[in-house]
Amino acid sequence: MVDFSFTEEQELFRKALREWCEKNLPLEKIREFDRKGEIPHEVIEQMADLGLLVMTAPQEHGGTGADWVTACIAGEELGYADVSIAIPVFWLVESSWGFVVDRYCTEEVRQAVIHPAIKGEAFIGIGSTESGGGSDVAAFKSTAHRDGNDWVLNGEKMYISGTEEAKKLGGGYFVIARTSPAPPDAPHRGMTGFYLPMNAPGVEINKRFDDMGRMAISTGGFMMKNVRIPDAYRIGEVDKGFYLTMEGFDNARILIAAVCVGAARRALDIGMEYIKERKAFGRPIGKFEGIQFELADDWAQLEALRSLTYRTAWMQDKRYKEGKFSPLEVSRMIAACKLIAPHLAFDIYKHAMIWLGAYGYTKECPLEMGLRGIMSYCVGAEGATNIQRIVIARELLGKEYIPYK
Numbered sequence: 001m002v003d004f005s006f007t008e009e010q011e012l013f014r015k016a017l018r019e020w021c022e023k024n025l026p027l028e029k030i031r032e033f034d035r036k037g038e039i040p041h042e043v044i045e046q047m048a049d050l051g052l053l054v055m056t057a058p059q060e061h062g063g064t065g066a067d068w069v070t071a072c073i074a075g076e077e078l079g080y081a082d083v084s085i086a087i088p089v090f091w092l093v094e095s096s097w098g099f100v101v102d103r104y105c106t107e108e109v110r111q112a113v114i115h116p117a118i119k120g121e122a123f124i125g126i127g128s129t130e131s132g133g134g135s136d137v138a139a140f141k142s143t144a145h146r147d148g149n150d151w152v153l154n155g156e157k158m159y160i161s162g163t164e165e166a167k168k169l170g171g172g173y174f175v176i177a178r179t180s181p182a183p184p185d186a187p188h189r190g191m192t193g194f195y196l197p198m199n200a201p202g203v204e205i206n207k208r209f210d211d212m213g214r215m216a217i218s219t220g221g222f223m224m225k226n227v228r229i230p231d232a233y234r235i236g237e238v239d240k241g242f243y244l245t246m247e248g249f250d251n252a253r254i255l256i257a258a259v260c261v262g263a264a265r266r267a268l269d270i271g272m273e274y275i276k277e278r279k280a281f282g283r284p285i286g287k288f289e290g291i292q293f294e295l296a297d298d299w300a301q302l303e304a305l306r307s308l309t310y311r312t313a314w315m316q317d318k319r320y321k322e323g324k325f326s327p328l329e330v331s332r333m334i335a336a337c338k339l340i341a342p343h344l345a346f347d348i349y350k351h352a353m354i355w356l357g358a359y360g361y362t363k364e365c366p367l368e369m370g371l372r373g374i375m376s377y378c379v380g381a382e383g384a385t386n387i388q389r390i391v392i393a394r395e396l397l398g399k400e401y402i403p404y405k
C-alpha cells in the first residue's frame with residue numbers, strides 16, 4: 001500500500017516551525033543577517049530550544065531522534081524562511097554530519113561536541129575538502145599517524161562552512177585523513193575519520209572567503225600542524241573513514257534537497273504575489289501566457305522534486321530503521337535529489353527575478369539572496385553536480401563503468 005501522508009506529529013512539527021519562522025525570521029531580518037554576515041546567537045539559541053540542532057541524534061544522546069522525513073520538513077521550512085540559505089546551512093551541516101559523528105563516536109566525543117551542539121553551545125561541521133580538490137576524496141593529502149594513544153594530524157582543509165562559527169562557539173569538524181598507504185586498486189581505503197576540535201593546539205584557521213552568497217555563515221580554511229588528538233577522537237574504524245564520509249554526504253544531500261524545495265517554493269510565492277498585482281499593457285502580467293506557462297512548468301517540476309525528496313527521505317528512514325534498502329540504493333536516490341534540486345531552485349529564482357523586472361534585481365527584493373545562496377549548491381557544496389551523476393550512473397551500469405578507474 002502506498003501512503004503519502006505525513007504523521008500527525010510531523011504535521012504539528014511543521015506548523016510549529018512555520019509559526020516560529022514567520023515570527024522570528026521575516027525576510028527583513030534575513031536581509032539584515034545577510035548584510036551583517038552573521039547569524040545572531042539568539043537565533044541559534046532559539047533553534048536549540050526548538051530541538052532543531054543536531055535533531056537527528058537519538059533521544060538517548062540528547063537529540064530529538066528526528067527521522068529523515070521530519071528533518072526534511074525542517075529543511076523545507078527553514079529554506080522557505082531563510083532564502084539566503086545561511087541558517088539552513090548551519091542547521092543541515094550539524095544535522096547530517098552531527099548524526100554521523102554521534103553514530104560512530106565515543107562517549108568522550110559525544111560529551112565534547114554533540115551535547116553542546118544540540119544546546120547551541122558548539123558547532124559541528126564537515127572538514128573534507130582540501131585546496132587540491134573536493135570531489136576526489138581518495139586523493140586527499142591530509143595524514144594522521146598513530147603515536148602511542150594519540151593520533152597526529154597534518155594537512156589543510158579548505159572551503160569549509162562555519163569556520164568562524166566554530167571558532168566563536170567552540171566545537172569542531174569531522175575530518176578525514178590518510179592513515180595507511182592507498183592500495184593502487186582501491187585508493188579510497190586507508191583513510192580514517194576524526195573529530196577535530198578547533199581549539200586543539202596546531203589547528204589554525206588561515207582563510208576566510210568572501211563568498212557570493214549565504215553571507216551569514218562563514219566559509220574558510222584551516223591548517224592542521226602536528227595536531228595531537230586522542231584515539232578516543234577517532235570516528236569509526238581505522239582506515240574506514242571514506243565510507244563514513246559518503247554516509248555523511250548522503251545525509252547532507254537529502255537535507256539540501258529539502259532546503260532547495262523550501263527556498264524555491266518561497267520564490268514562486270513571491271513571484272505569484274507580484275505577477276497578480278503588476279500591470280503591463282492594461283492587465284496583470286500574470287494574465288499573460290508567457291508568464292503563466294513558466295510558472296506552471298516551475299510548479300510542476302518543483303512538486304515532482306518535492307515528492308522525490310520526501311520519498312527518498314522515507315527510504316533513508318527505512319534503511320536506518322529496518323535495513324530495508326541498501327545504502328547504495330538510497331545513495332542513488334539521494335544523488336538524484338542533489339542533482340536536480342539546486343539547479344531547479346536556481347532556475348525558479350531566475351524566472352521569478354525576471355517576472356519582477358528591475359525590482360527583482362535590487363537588494364530591496366529578497367530574490368537575489370536566494371539566487372546567490374542556492375548557487376553554492378549548484379557549484380558543489382556537499383558534492384559537485386557531476387559527482388551526483390557519477391553515483392547514479394555507477395548504480396545503473398555497475399562499478400566497472402566508474403569513469404575514473
Ligand SMILES: Cc1cc2nc3c(=O)[nH]c(=O)nc-3n(C[C@H](O)[C@H](O)[C@H](O)COP(=O)(O)OP(=O)(O)OC[C@H]3O[C@@H](n4cnc5c(N)ncnc54)[C@H](O)[C@@H]3O)c2cc1C
Pocket residue numbers: 125126127128129132133134135136158159160161162211219376379380381382383384385386387390403404
Ligand atoms: C559555499 C561552499 C561551502 C562549502 N562547505 C564545505 C564544507 O563545509 N566542508 C567541506 O568539506 N567542503 C565544503 N565545500 C566544498 C565542496 O564540498 C566542494 O566544492 C566539492 O566537493 C567540489 O570540490 P571542488 O570545489 O574542489 O571541485 P573539484 O573537485 O575540483 O571539481 C571541479 C569541477 O570538476 C567536476 N568534476 C570533478 N570530477 C569529475 C569527473 N570525474 N567527471 C566530470 N566532472 C568532474 C566537478 O563536478 C566540478 O564541476 C563547500 C563549497 C562551497 C562552494
